[in-house]
Amino acid sequence: xxxxxxxxxxAAAALAGAMLITSCGSSDGGAEGDGKTLKLWHYEAPxxxxxxxxxxxxxxxxxxxxxxxxxxxxxxxxxxxxxASMVLNSSNAPDLMEYNKGNATAGLLAKQxxxxxxxxxxxxxxxDKLLSPSVTTTxxxxxxxxxxxxxxxxxxNFGEYTMVYYNKDLFAKNxxxxxxxxxxxxxxxxxxxxxxxxxxxxxxxEYPAHQYLYQLALTKADRSWVDSFELYKGKADxxxxxxxxxxxxxSDWVKKGYIAKTSSGAKAEDAGVSxxxxxxxxxxxxxxxxxxxxxxxxxxWGSFLFPESKMTLGxxxxxxxxxxxxxxxxxxxxxIDITMKKGIQNTLGNNGGVPVAxxxxxxxxxxxxxxxxxxNKVSDQDGxxxxxxxxxxxxxxVLVSATQKLITGSGTxxxxxxxxxxxxxxxxxxx
Amino acid sequence: xxxxxxxxxxxxxxxxxxxxxxxxxVVIVPFAMxxxxxxxxxxxxxxxxxxxxxxxxxxxxxSRFWESFRHSVAMVLAMAVIPTAVGxxxxxxxxxxxxxHFGSKLASVLRACFYLPQVLPITVAGIVWSWILAPENGSxxxxxxxxGLGSLQQDWLGDPKFALYSVMAVMVWVQLGFPVVIxxxxxQRVDPSLYEAAExxxxxxxxxxxxxxxxxxxxxxxxxxxxxxxxxxxxxxxxYVLTKGGPADSTIVPSYFSFSTFFEKTDVGYGxxxxxxxxxxxxxxxTVGLRFQTRSEDAQ
Numbered sequence: 150x151x152x153x154x155x156x157x158x159x160a161a162a163a164l165a166g167a168m169l170i171t172s173c174g175s176s177d178g179g180a181e182g183d184g185k186t187l188k189l190w191h192y193e194a195p196x197x198x199x200x201x202x203x204x205x206x207x208x209x210x211x212x213x214x215x216x217x218x219x220x221x222x223x224x225x226x227x228x229x230x231x232x233a234s235m236v237l238n239s240s241n242a243p244d245l246m247e248y249n250k251g252n253a254t255a256g257l258l259a260k261q262x263x264x265x266x267x268x269x270x271x272x273x274x275x276x277d278k279l280l281s282p283s284v285t286t287t288x289x290x291x292x293x294x295x296x297x298x299x300x301x302x303x304x305x306n307f308g309e310y311t312m313v314y315y316n317k318d319l320f321a322k323n324x325x326x327x328x329x330x331x332x333x334x335x336x337x338x339x340x341x342x343x344x345x346x347x348x349x350x351x352x353x354x355e356y357p358a359h360q361y362l363y364q365l366a367l368t369k370a371d372r373s374w375v376d377s378f379e380l381y382k383g384k385a386d387x388x389x390x391x392x393x394x395x396x397x398x399x400s401d402w403v404k405k406g407y408i409a410k411t412s413s414g415a416k417a418e419d420a421g422v423s424x425x426x427x428x429x430x431x432x433x434x435x436x437x438x439x440x441x442x443x444x445x446x447x448x449x450w451g452s453f454l455f456p457e458s459k460m461t462l463g464x465x466x467x468x469x470x471x472x473x474x475x476x477x478x479x480x481x482x483x484x485i486d487i488t489m490k491k492g493i494q495n496t497l498g499n500n501g502g503v504p505v506a507x508x509x510x511x512x513x514x515x516x517x518x519x520x521x522x523x524x525n526k527v528s529d530q531d532g533x534x535x536x537x538x539x540x541x542x543x544x545x546x547v548l549v550s551a552t553q554k555l556i557t558g559s560g561t562x563x564x565x566x567x568x569x570x571x572x573x574x575x576x577x578x579x580x
Numbered sequence: 581x582x583x584x585x586x587x588x589x590x591x592x593x594x595x596x597x598x599x600x601x602x603x604x605x606v607v608i609v610p611f612a613m614x615x616x617x618x619x620x621x622x623x624x625x626x627x628x629x630x631x632x633x634x635x636x637x638x639x640x641x642x643s644r645f646w647e648s649f650r651h652s653v654a655m656v657l658a659m660a661v662i663p664t665a666v667g668x669x670x671x672x673x674x675x676x677x678x679x680x681h682f683g684s685k686l687a688s689v690l691r692a693c694f695y696l697p698q699v700l701p702i703t704v705a706g707i708v709w710s711w712i713l714a715p716e717n718g719s720x721x722x723x724x725x726x727x728g729l730g731s732l733q734q735d736w737l738g739d740p741k742f743a744l745y746s747v748m749a750v751m752v753w754v755q756l757g758f759p760v761v762i763x764x765x766x767x768q769r770v771d772p773s774l775y776e777a778a779e780x781x782x783x784x785x786x787x788x789x790x791x792x793x794x795x796x797x798x799x800x801x802x803x804x805x806x807x808x809x810x811x812x813x814x815x816x817x818x819x820y821v822l823t824k825g826g827p828a829d830s831t832i833v834p835s836y837f838s839f840s841t842f843f844e845k846t847d848v849g850y851g852x853x854x855x856x857x858x859x860x861x862x863x864x865x866x867t868v869g870l871r872f873q874t875r876s877e878d879a880q
Contacts, residue, residue, distance in 0.1 A: 542846045
């Protein structure tokens with residue numbers, strides 16, 4: 150006769166059930182697909198340059214691959230960032246997806262073996278011939294997940310960089326000369342301040358503030374300085390001349406009223422809107438704003454590279470990556486190849502994006518032409534210095550907190566640089 | 581010989597199985613996994629490496645961790661102590677004064693108004709408050725300027741000196757409706773003859789509140805305090821929407837610290853250690869609170 154102790158039996162049954170539930174969704178190692186479906190994820194808005202170009206690429210892919218179904222799923226940037234590692238570990242991985250570039254993102258996945266090594270495909274399709282060296286830095290990762298060398302794990306279709314956006318109408322109305330040197334730039338800031346206008350749009354709660362800080366450091370930096378900081382090829386010293394100058398200058402700009410003290414809690418969107426609304430005459434930020442400014446600015450505006458700085462923030466754009474568990478890898482490679490073709494690249498360029506392999510003559514829109522020419526100028530002089538939050542996971546939050554201290558005056562430049570050094574040293578890979 | 585069917589002393593126990601399975605799957609197993617990961621170094625992908633007590637040792641030395649707990653104390657003040665104290669007075673005033681002199685309909689409408697912030701999703705409330713508290717063109721600063729108090733204008737969420745107090749004020753507003761509703765429900769069951777007797781003895785409103793209302797709804801006060809304290813220790817949404825722990829960590833709380841460690845720093849082991857410590861503190865407080873409540877009820 151079977152005798153079961155009741156509570157024990159119940160607990161055992163429940164535990165078994167729970168284990169059954171929680172064990173669902175484990176990896177099956179990426180079975181071979183049928184070659185009939187391309188599962189594609191990306192997080193670009195449909196009306197953005199990338200969204201438009203990639204929709205065109207999907208149509209083209211369907212033409213060249215009759216009978217193949219494209220299963221496109223629009224994802225959110227945050228959604229992919231927060232869940233990618235779990236999804237890529239499972240059998241539900243897509244065949245191709247857009248992912249963030251950098252050590253803490255694509256580098257981390259590459260290091261863990263979750264991405265397909267694309268090196269053979271790069272050679273086969275000749276993608277490396279289309280990309281400039283500073284654009285490809287973010288495509289390659291070594292065994293430690295550090296960008297800049299090793300195998301190819303991602304292919305970028307577009308580039309991005311930062312520039313000074315300025316409101317031509319406000320400059321003219323206030324009799325301020327458009328600067329060509331750093332001195333003139335500071336004179337312009339002072340001239341606006343004298344008229345009671347806070348010249349620089351800023352968002353201290355997000356990236357704009359630390360992009361100002363990094364750009365100021367870059368005015369005193371060179372490639373080897375960037376390589377030390379971003380690629381750990383030397384020691385990053387936050388009390389060196391470049392960082393010290395940057396922290397002091399940013400603090401100084403706040404004291405002089407060039408940056409509002411009240412911008413410490415503002416978001417990037419607030420900064421952008423204050424430029425769009427004609428409140429701030431100058432906004433130093435990235436090419437990702439370009440299309441929106443073109444659509445929404447109700448005034449004459451222009452852009453120029455940060456004066457007297459050989460280097461500026463920027464890199465190759467987000468990457469196409471092929472998960473290790475992708476079932477139809479060949480289809481994924483074919484799709485990447487289509488996105489690198491001139492037609493798609495030209496569409497990208499004519500819609501406010503920065504293509505990596507377009508035909509200059511095919512870019513008909515004058516403002517897009519200027520945007521792409523400036524990118525090519527920076528890229529050709531090896532001036533893309535990446536982003537300050539890349540070297541260390543979680544450094545973005547540290548930079549936000551540090552620059553907020555500079556803006557609110559709750560920390561001295563020296564204390565802020567100490568804080569950055571401490572977080573950097575704790576997070577940067579040793580050896 | 582036929583096997584006798586298994587007899588359970590309580591046949592209803594079988595009906596508990598689905599709930600127990602769900603509880604195990606959704607709470608116990610993930611919690612056990614969280615504890616396990618807190619003893620490892622792991623970036624969320626690949627294999628975790630065993631770290632023993634390293635994360636906890638690190639945590640004890642981490643000034644951000646301690647700062648986040650200091651802010652938790654402020655949150656307990658804003659979400660439990662102040663709303664309970666103010667809620668008591670408001671509930672008593674609605675029930676005893678408004679209800680009696682202006683009718684129970686008005687009291688109900690006002691109670692609903694106080695409860696409204698509890699119904700609003702915190703993200704919506706947070707975004708609206710961030711507009712109100714915006715340094716430039718924010719309603720609060722504009723209002724101050726309009727009434728001639730322009731000198732009091734501040735960067736409410738962007739200045740480390742004020743950000744925590746601003747978040748606390750928003751949380752008082754969010755939380756107040758909950759104690760009001762619970763206390764008003766509690767007041768419904770207080771024997772009216774107690775108030776009548778007190779009135780005959782010539783007591784004023786405050787004396788009745790102090791000597792009748794408070795002792796009578798003590799169980800509700802315990803429940804509200806406990807509930808709100810736990811909510812305060814776990815608070816995440818409001819901080820995420822209003823300040824993301826900033827400026828310069830001045831509003832960071834343990835749950836947000838854990839979240840950012842997990843997802844921004846991809847340091848899952850350390851994030852799990854923070855979450856584990858937070859959970860243990862909440863469990864300990866809950867146990868103490870429940871014991872205290874039971875003992876005082878027994879004493880009555």
